Amino acid sequence: MKSEAERRQELEQRKAQLLERIDQIEDEFESHEAKDWEEMATEREGDEVLHDLGDAARQELRMIEAAFARMEEGEYGYCVTCGEQISEDRLDLLPATPFCRDHAPGA
Incomplete structure (x- = not known):
């Protein structure tokens, strides 16, 4: 069983x-200098993918910050829905999760 310090x-x-990923994505957005329509279309398709990756990274950052808050409150590792302890296996896969397996979205 991992300690809270190890999880942190x-x-x-x-x-x-x-x-770092978000910084790389922002750098990529700033580096675009397409001159013709075809290059611009290709860049826009790539921008959509980068935008989605950036959104996913920012969402995961919010989850991590919420996990830090739960640690400060002494509630880390417990389901925010039922209060039961989240399994070690689940925390190994999703260390920022606020839900046990039974209360995870889509469960």
């Missing part, structure tokens, strides 16, 4: 990765 370290590492 994992979340900090993931947060750093996401922030």
Whole structure:
């Protein structure tokens, strides 16, 4: 069983990765200098993918920040719906999850 300090370290590492990804996406947006219509169309398709990746990264960052808040409140590792402890296996896969398997969206 991992300690809360180990979970916090994992979340900090993931947060750093996401922030780096967001910076790379923003750099990519700024680097576009298409001159003709075909290049512009290709760039726009790529921009949509980058935008979606950026949104997903920002959503995961919000989940990580919420997990840090739960840690501060002593509620990390417990389902926000039922209050039961979240399984170690689930936290290994989704360390920022606020839900047990039974109360996860789509369960």
